[in-house]
Amino acid sequence: MIVIDGSQGEGGGQILRTSLALALVTGKRFRIERIRANREKPGLLRQHLTAVLAASEVGGAGVEGAMLGSSELTFVPRSSGRLAGGDYHFSIGTAGSTSLVLQTILPALALAENPSTVTLEGGTHNQHAPPFDFIARAFLPVINRMGAGVTAELERYGFYPAGGGCVRVSVEPAKKLARLELNERGAVRECRARAVVANLERGIAEREIAVVREKLGWSDERLHIEQVREARSPGNYVSLEIESEHVCEVFTGIGARGVMAETVAEAACDGARVYLASEAAVGEHLADQLLLPMALAGGGSFTTNNLSLHATTNIEVIKRFLDIEISVAHVANHQWQVNVG
């Protein structure tokens, strides 16, 4: 039995989700202790419980300790072989992030026997979680280049606090994920900015676009405003997409009550500027996401402009499940080289 210390490194929900994802793929059972031990509200919170229950449904797994506030959890996948795949529907309470649940189950479904469909309801553009645009435009294309065929459609936006968003994902599994080298991003081909407002004044989006124009100097034909009607509650975000020869990156600022539009746009711009100023292929968030698929593929490499605590924690957890080398080298200012396998 693999025993994970849930308070190590980043010490939050990421350790749990990475462990669940790896257990589903490898069929290995694990126990996680001291879950979120150093957080203000320690133990399992609602969104973590949702991820656990989704993983146990997908993997037909047995779970002990799956309740609110629990500091220990044992997860026992049904078999060590490939999962069958299937059609799944998950509703996430408190407008929780649909991306985080998808992240937990996607590796296993991408390597399953059969195709799957997953409908996720909840938040699509949350703070502190990968927004849908990032998943669809940055993350999935990389996964697909490794051999899987995953598409995601945004059926309805979901913002905090109302949620009610809907994402449909279809997964065409790969027999095996292929190695991928992402050390160069190549020339920047296209830049696009979108400011989205739902049930809010257009003026907010206009102010955000103005910030992007000023900070990044992007021309008007690259700047778009989108007014969304079908969302259930007010919501706003700015998404900056940078498509290069070898990779596409997305930087996002999520609007929140009481936060000025300019501040929201600046957050996105800052991420993009640091990335563009470096020579790295991927940004901090995509780097977090690439470690697990590359480890499952048995190898790969990438460069990033920042290696977060999430990433290093992921590396620790991956090494507990898979017998694989992961090396990290700081090669230059804002430039890290990561080699897997």
Add this chain to the structure above:
Amino acid sequence: MSAKKCVVIGLLGPTLDNGKGAARWEKWRPSVALCQHTDLIVARFELLHQPRYTNLAETIEADTNQISPETEVRRHTVEFENAWDLEEVYGALHDFARGYTFNTETEDYFVHITTGTHVAQICLFLLTESRRFPARLIQTSPGARREGEAPGTYEIIDLDLSRYDRLASRFTQEQEAAVSFLKSGIETRNENFNRLIERIEQVAIRSRAPVLLTGATGAGKSRLARRIYELKHREHQVQGAFVEVNCATLRGDAAMSALFGHKKGAFTGAQSDRPGLLKAADKGLLFLDEIGELGVDEQAMLLRVIEEKKFLPLGSDREASSDFQLIAGTNCDLKSNVKEGKFREDLYARINLWTFQLPGLRERVEDIEPNLNYELEGYARREGTHVTFNKEARATFMRFATDSEAHWSGNFRDLNAAVTRMATLAPGGRISLEIVEEEIERLKSAWHTETNGAHSACNHALAQLLDEETLAGLDLYDYLQLESVIKVCRESRTLSEAGRKLFGASRDRRRVTNDADRLRKYLARFGLEWQLVCGASIENARS
């Protein structure tokens, strides 16, 4: 957190839960917010609302389902017109609670008190406090404005006070203080007696039902009754006076009038209205000592007062009412009195709910010493003289007092008298061996006389009224006269009636015929008053 499912029962808040359009999500709505917490999963929400708010309730249900797929919302209409009418709201919520199947084995219940009128909140509180909702309270509040308010915070309040350690120890202290109060602060060691007092404390605080104290003369019934009254008065459970009546001193017509009062002119000599002792005990506590001596007619009247709180004063055509707590005392076996037809069975059944048998001093020898100290302290308080035993004297007295030869037939009254005599005689406040030996002889001889049956009922009556010293100072002439006067008094309903009987022969020959005044003055010579002679005393609690 427990593995039980969390179930919330709450009222829809027509104001707080209200909101229109997409902007309603910007607003803090308590019922929805309660289902938005990351560390709380509401498995079921029993949403109560008035029929006129059905549309709003449906919106809340849909929004809750969207935000919290784990929650099943069940809507219930409750019928009350005016949400500020306590009777109506309480009734409707009480109906709901009665009709609801609680499964506390598998579900944890929370009553949401943030929504609804203040009256509704009070009703929910009362229903939870009385365990009609076997639940804890949950209160929600909005978060800071910049955090977008939702979901804010929640607070769980458990009304089961015994769960709070510090409060539990406080209650224990309070109870111990009350028990100690009932024991007049005497640190009694007899286990049976201590248990008995603890039980009396529980009954005294929780119940207004009649209490029956049994036990031999001098076992402390009267003192205990008074302490119970003072305890209840301190706890604001009685407001009225403490009325003590010795039924043995009530005879004939006088008894009826003394207890139930009379109207002016009800009989010869009834010159003014007299409310009677039962009326005097209204909202207070009535201690009927020697209840076995109460006449049959009085028993019937008393029963009615206990059951209906109503009675008819002599000569009155209008009922009077009095609501008092009754403590009865007796030293005879009431059950056999019932068998012999001397005591009404129904009245006995009424007063026999809480019966406490006070043990005599001989059954509590380990309590003699603490009571001895208590009596010495009492003497010091009364007389302002501090009195102590010398070591040998104390040992001798205790040896005698706890010996099986010591009858203590008058129980604590005997002990009190013995201490008073020894203390009075002690030179320089020091009780010597000689004084103790003298007292032992005195007690022995008194108990010897008693067992030889030389104790007349009337002698007993005078002994009760007058203290030892006054009694000893009476000439036989005065003694015999007073004895007879008291007998006449006790057979009369009023002071005037007694006066007429006593001075009747010379009445026609006198210019001044204020017989009542003459009698009052006669009694006063012995320090006696009409009320006292007739066995009643009324006292208001000292605050």
